Amino acid sequence: MKRLIILAAVALASFVLDRLLAAWLFETNVVASLLAPSSSTALSSALLALTFLLNRVFLYVALPGIACFSLTHLAIGRLKTRPSGPPVPQENASP
Amino acid sequence: MARSRVRWFAWVLALLCGWFGLRVAPSHHFQTEAAQWLRDDARQRQLARSVNAGLPRVSADSFTTGAALFDGEWAFGTGVMAALGNAQLALQSPGTRAWTLTATDRALTQATSWEIRAFDRERWGSDPIDEPDPARAHVAYLGYVNLALSLRSALGRSEHDALGEHLTQRLVDAYAASPALLLETYPGEHYPVDNAMAIASVALRGRVDELRGDHPARAAQRRALAKRWTRAARLRYVDPRSGLLLQHAPPTVQDEPSTGLPRGSGSALAAFALNYVDDELSAELQRALRKQLLDPVLGFGVLQEHPSNVPWRDRRSDIDSGPLLFGYSISASGFMVGASRAHGDDGSFVNLMATFDLLGGLERREFPDGVRRSFVSGGPLADAIMLAMLTAPPHHDVGALLERASREAP
Numbered sequence: 001m002k003r004l005i006i007l008a009a010v011a012l013a014s015f016v017l018d019r020l021l022a023a024w025l026f027e028t029n030v031v032a033s034l035l036a037p038s039s040s041t042a043l044s045s046a047l048l049a050l051t052f053l054l055n056r057v058f059l060y061v062a063l064p065g066i067a068c069f070s071l072t073h074l075a076i077g078r079l080k081t082r083p084s085g086p087p088v089p090q091e092n093a094s095p
Numbered sequence: 096m097a098r099s100r101v102r103w104f105a106w107v108l109a110l111l112c113g114w115f116g117l118r119v120a121p122s123h124h125f126q127t128e129a130a131q132w133l134r135d136d137a138r139q140r141q142l143a144r145s146v147n148a149g150l151p152r153v154s155a156d157s158f159t160t161g162a163a164l165f166d167g168e169w170a171f172g173t174g175v176m177a178a179l180g181n182a183q184l185a186l187q188s189p190g191t192r193a194w195t196l197t198a199t200d201r202a203l204t205q206a207t208s209w210e211i212r213a214f215d216r217e218r219w220g221s222d223p224i225d226e227p228d229p230a231r232a233h234v235a236y237l238g239y240v241n242l243a244l245s246l247r248s249a250l251g252r253s254e255h256d257a258l259g260e261h262l263t264q265r266l267v268d269a270y271a272a273s274p275a276l277l278l279e280t281y282p283g284e285h286y287p288v289d290n291a292m293a294i295a296s297v298a299l300r301g302r303v304d305e306l307r308g309d310h311p312a313r314a315a316q317r318r319a320l321a322k323r324w325t326r327a328a329r330l331r332y333v334d335p336r337s338g339l340l341l342q343h344a345p346p347t348v349q350d351e352p353s354t355g356l357p358r359g360s361g362s363a364l365a366a367f368a369l370n371y372v373d374d375e376l377s378a379e380l381q382r383a384l385r386k387q388l389l390d391p392v393l394g395f396g397v398l399q400e401h402p403s404n405v406p407w408r409d410r411r412s413d414i415d416s417g418p419l420l421f422g423y424s425i426s427a428s429g430f431m432v433g434a435s436r437a438h439g440d441d442g443s444f445v446n447l448m449a450t451f452d453l454l455g456g457l458e459r460r461e462f463p464d465g466v467r468r469s470f471v472s473g474g475p476l477a478d479a480i481m482l483a484m485l486t487a488p489p490h491h492d493v494g495a496l497l498e499r500a501s502r503e504a505p
Contacts, residue, residue: 025471056453057454061121062117064117065115068112068113
């Protein structure tokens with residue numbers, strides 16, 4: 001369960017980062033900066049653009065795979081630990 | 096024993112589900128989105144709004160490539176691609192002409208301005224439009240701007256007609272004086288892709304004049320020149336092993352391949368431009384690109400810049416390919432979108448557009464003039480290039496579209 005909560009928190013953080021960077025990039029021009037990280041401004045823009053790209057690959061490609069793997073593993077683990085067969089009724093010990 | 100088997104089963108099932116989540120779900124989602132670009136032109140109109148709104152702010156200072164020449168080329172490229180994109184939208188969607196023709200004219204005014212053509216002037220030492228020496232071809236500038244001017248002329252009379260006719264005749268004369276049929280991009284530099292743009296511009300003007308019945312002999316001569324060029328290019332400037340265009344090739348008059356390396360970005364851009372030539376070279380290049388370089392990664396299409404017959408030591412990135420990641424080129428992939436659309440290769444188109452949606456960060460915003468879309472990680476140049484590629488007309492419909500435009504032209 002703890003693993004699922006961490007996964008959900010990571011997904012949420014990644015999504016928020018994606019939206020924030022997309023809003024910032026909509027107003028700027030960074031492709032040139034990616035090609036010429038010579039000045040400090042260009043370098044910071046290039047780093048932000050790179051963060052945006054890597055975060056999108058993580059959020060939209062890697063994370064669904066990780067989530068599917070984790071959920072399946074967790075579900076099977078739950079099934080394994082569940083007692084098999086119907087619960088046996090306890091005999092009343094009192095007279 | 097039984098518990099250990101169950102544990103193995105759990106791992107195998109979890110890994111299979113993980114693989115499904117990685118390989119199938121994301122690409123399926125992005126491909127479904129990408130297919131919308133083929134359904135109608137609503138998204139193209141939204142992208143055009145974004146390009147047209149940003150264009151007045153574009154100048155060489157907007158870019159920081161580290162070289163003034165490339166900053167200038169990119170500012171010019173943004174204007175030319177914006178003009179081509181708007182004109183192609185007008186060609187295929189007559190309902191948009193009220194605003195796409197105005198946008199085309201504005202983009203052409205910007206692309207032909209004294210400031211924007213400075214990059215070429217500084218490299219040649221003379222202005223590309225006012226060049227007194229006919230031997231100096233200026234194909235880096237003239238090839239591209241003239242394709243946009245020729246396409247504009249197909250949509251009716253405009254203030255740019257005289258310039259377009261003047262530049263076309265200059266290119267025709269320059270080819271007549273070039274036995275190798277390869278003009279200089281910059282002094283001493285010959286790029287077949289830039290010549291493909293120039294030839295497409297000549298052929299397109301010939302087709303438009305022929306449809307209008309203007310100067311039939313001259314129109315036939317221009318179309319014949321384009322045919323002669325494509326025949327010569329197949330023998331001299333296309334790599335026989337990969338079927339791709341040589342990027343940088345010394346001119347040759349022998350009908351055998353020139354030296355130089357085949358590349359994805361140049362071949363894909365040439366396939367896009369040669370769509371306007373009544374010849375199958377564009378289709379042949381597109382097929383070669385798909386066979387040699389298109390490589391789906393987890394269901395997302397990307398193009399390699401170099402085919403397998405190029406030695407590893409020669410596989411370098413440059414301003415044309417853009418940054419290469421594991422040999423994959425964003426420029427080549429972008430130009431391939433246009434080539435695939437032109438030749439009805441919907442599978443490649445959808446795979447490639449899924450990548451551009453993911454990595455380009457395709458965003459949609461509401462503005463007072465309507466919805467705008469933009470590839471936010473690419474800036475104005477990428478938006479303009481993608482507009483041109485996403486509005487490339489189907490190759491076999493070009494003749495009919497030109498005829499309709501000629502009939503409806505004011």
